[in-house]
Amino acid sequence: MARLELIATAAFGLEAVVSRELTELGYPDQTVEDGRVTFWGDELAICRANLWLRSADRVLLRVGGFPVTDFDQLFAQTQELPWSQWIPVDGKFPVEGKSVRSALHHTPSVQRAVKKAIVESLKKTHQRHRFQEDGVEYPIEISILRDLATFTIDTSGAGLHKRGYRQLVGPAPLRETTAAGLVLLSYWNPDRQLIDPFCGSGTIPIEAAMIGRNRAPGLDRDFLSEQWSQVPRELWKQAREEARDLQRGRLVLPIIGSDLDGSMVKMSEKHARAAGVAGDIQFREMDVLELKTAREYGVVICNPPYGERLGDHESAEAIYDDMADAFGPLKTWSLYVLTSHPGFERCFRCQADRRRKLYNGRIECTYYQYLGPRPPGVESQPLI
Template sequence: MEKVELIATTTFGLEGVVKEEVKELGFEDIEVEDGKVSFTGDLSAICEANLWLRSAERVRLKLGEFEATDFDELYEKTKALPWAEWLPKEAEFPVQGKSISSELHSVPTCQSIVKKAIVDNMQEKYNIEWFNEEGPLYPIEVALKKDIATLTIDTSGSGLHKRGYRELSTPAPLQETIAAGMIYLSLWEPDRVLIDPFCGSGTIPIEAAMLGKNIAPGLQRSFAAEKWVNISDSLWKEARQKAQAAIKDELEPRLIMGTDIDSEMFSIARHHARKAGVEGWIHFQTKPFAQFSTNREYGYIITNPPYGERLTPQAEVEELYRLMGDKFRPLDTWSIYVLTSHQNFEKLYGKKASKRRKLYNGGIECQYYQYYGPWPSKS
């Protein structure tokens, strides 16, 4: 089967997580750069990567990469790529672009040149003068970085954070791909207790339950490449059937818990959990954080509390972080993971993190504070 080169784009800070996901899926020639993980596979890899990658933003098909320091060079090298091998004559192919530290810094001009080069290439291949662009969607991107142009086609369509279960909108939601990345970084195992005491609409508990039950995150949605002529319906059908068959039922109910003070959020969280197929595996409870307690000896807290940037006053957030320290510090056998943009979190919490990692949530630069607890004994 034909080999293709793919790029899984990522939020900054999650490249290592996506690399491990790609490796687990059995893909080859894995390379990591800022914001992306490249790999190769056959055509079925387009289906599997879209269905299974939990922390990636999109899966892009790489058509070519070359140096371009002037517009003539960009045009000629773009035109030389095998566009007609992928784009049928009725294809809709909008072009987006970005440029970082390159001679060709005018993004609109680069987009226009790439569009013209593709049209000229296809005119020669199909021997027609006009393209109606009324067929399947092939979103093209020209990305320039330090004078290297990378031309890709987006196989995903909507971003991969759109799993299909979030039907109801909430203010400042945590993106599903970030939640999945937080869980991967924690090394949580499905037989361990996991609590999110600021669960809001339930994204972290839902993503954990989907991971624990091995539910492919893309199983409930469609992708742009499902309508591509190069990828047969049978490949998508087979990939979905395999994903459906891989779902596990062994996850112990109610090991995953989500609490929050907002009762209205819980109706949304339960609705999303039900839509994701994990409602029976999560215990949601309306509870103010001041009442947080646990009698479990071991467990994980993975949470995205208020930052004081959008919805909650700064002074209130700082008092909350002090209370978090009072509640969590005595849990010295627990592993605690907190995502926040507040620069003084460790000081307010009262303890320096074992490790921290920069992540971006909704464009806000955050730190993921990780407090490691001991691994439970076999007994």
């Protein structure tokens, strides 16, 4: 098996979560940078990372890289990279480019130069003059950051947030990868009650249930590199069987997801069934103000309305005020809230113990963390 340099890309703020996930998967040899974690592994690592990573966006294969400041150099050195190791004679290889703070900043020209150079390289190694590109896809990305070019091939295909269970979306859905990140950043574990009182399409409870059951998030979908001859089908089969064996039975303590909007509750139920975790979550139509629990310890993780549009601001603030009334009595619970509203702590009438900057798509948010006391006799640690 080859030693491959792989990159798990991630939303800003979730790199440490992805890094921990990779370590737990058995890939501790890593470099963590903004938006990406580079790690080393063999072909089986491509299968495992795609199947298991919960908070990463994609898994890329790094083909090579070099410092570059002019087009001749870009063309000549791109040709020298080992393209034929990956791209077969009939392989389709679209090239996407991006350039940040670099001399070569016109990305269409960069893309054209790279495409031409790869064609020239393949002509020599495959001994052909033309390529039909009617076979399996190998999407290439050239990214130039401060005059350093990096060449990757996408192994995932559709982004990893596309688990396959969410066909419908509510008005402001959270990405599955972000929802998983929120749960992994919390102190929740399946022995504690978890409630999301603003569950919308159900993303946080469903991701938490999959984490609680150790269910690989990619088990029900396929990945582009499953079609590549370089990652044998046997390895995919092995990784999927391994993932099925590692899945645990139903959660003893069901997760609770609730929302004011009954249609969202129905949507959540549908998604939970599609994700195979319907038995692990109880969904309810409920205003956050009705939240009551007899349990002494537990965790609330939620993504309430932000009020991004003018006029919605005040209604969001009224909801945060209601949250203060609803969560006030839960002194021994931990509470985690993701919102972009800068006045959240004021309206909630309480300063967070920790804050973390995270992105919900393009919206810059803060993850406010209120840490309750540790239940007696429990060695509690955040999952990440």
